[in-house]
Amino acid sequence: MVGIAAGVTATAASAFLTYSVRAPSAAVFGASVYRGGQERRAVALTFDDGPSESTLSLLEELARQQVPATFFQCGANVERLPAVAREVRAAGHEIGNHSHTHPLFCFRSPWFIETEFRRAQEAILQVTGAAPSLLRAPFGARWFGFRRAQRRLRLLGVMWTVIGYDWRLEADSIVARVLRGISNGAIICLHDGRGLRTNPDIRETIEAVRRLIPRLRACGYSFETVSQLLCPTT
Template sequence: MRGRYRRWTALTVALAASGWLSTLTPATATTTAATALPKAGPNEALAVVSAPAANPAPPADQAAPADQAAPTDQAAPTDQAVPGTAAASGKVDCKKQKCIALTFDDGPMSSTSKLLKILAKRKVKATFFLIGQNVRAHPSLVRQELAAGHEIGNHSYTHADLARASASKVRSELSKTQSAIHKAAGITPVLMRPPGGATDSTVASITRKMKLAQILWAVDPKDWRDRNSKLVERRVVGGARRGYIILMHDIHPTTVAAVPNILKRLAAKGYVFVTVSQLFGHPLTPGKKYTKR
């Protein structure tokens, strides 16, 4: 008993010398020391354990408190609206907003790549009506259009006059283009545009069976005839109205050159640029013709 008391006294002196007991109140020092250390066996010397620091520093990679101010370079919410466009999330209500649909025919071609960059810069979504032959020649551009959030439609395989074609020719032109687009981008369009706007009851019947709505237009700036950027810009901006579908051709560099000013001027007038399907806000009826909302 006396030997155990001497060992306990020696331990207490050692702890006091190390400064650990000084952090405790007199009333609790003995109790804490006794409970913090294990009991020694009959023939064991009691080891002296180093006490932890009173206020340990948090790890360097510890997360900041929840109420700490966010970094100044924190990304904006994904649904934040961009002036002149639909919200970044793609949500838009054309019943309330001044919507307009820009459409581009006859691609994809090399000039389409430049147009995609222009549209991406302003976060504008458009609708592209593609020629099957050009899809097979430039499949990567079709994938770029789709990846950028644009809508893709069928514009026949060879830009044929469908109103003058036989029923079998119409089916071939449309089905081959559907197949080419699906092979290039993995989607099957639900919109088509007859080349030159040439359609008839036969085209209507076939597109109805193929589940393709016929998309025409309300404004034609005749960019296919007049290769003048300023003239195209003036005609598009002057003819634009809420709910209109605008026809243009991305195969003409003069048209592509006109697009930046068209976007700027229409946005200044309060227009929101949407795809054809967004413009109407509901599935379109196969075989039916549409020119505006």
């Protein structure tokens, strides 16, 4: 019986840890938002892992459809492609912090986690002239020390309401996933990069965005940056 009880406890502890690290709504390792207010018919498109060589094509599509978005950028990518990072900012999009080198934080030290976000914060500020107020953990995985890093850098954690799995799905499936998960105040997670990889193929993402925007507009949704979605007066 003791063995069974211990096994159940270990299973429950493991499930709780998985929830704490991964679940968009979990706040165990630090406060995060995963959606905006549900009273307005607005949503936010977010793109992680850029800037990349492929980001400019996405910017063209967003400009063509006149949609603002939020880009959670990696500091190392910003240093590698400063002109692209500046283009994102110049186009009026919001830039958030997605760590410097896109590591998985599980089992890393609080110092390591804070240093990752601090380096990215400095790189983004230096290159674009704007300091992010939002951060998103690489792989959405938070860990011990994440809360302290957020507090010391004064960054609000942002997860997502719906994630498109756009790094492995085709445009049709990405669109279907997002439409299934959409509602007022939704934060949609897509990608304009693949970690620190050069020349990532994001054609399915761009095609999904091209189709999604008119579909969502037809349902009455408008598009905002994450900060606009969370604080409608800004």
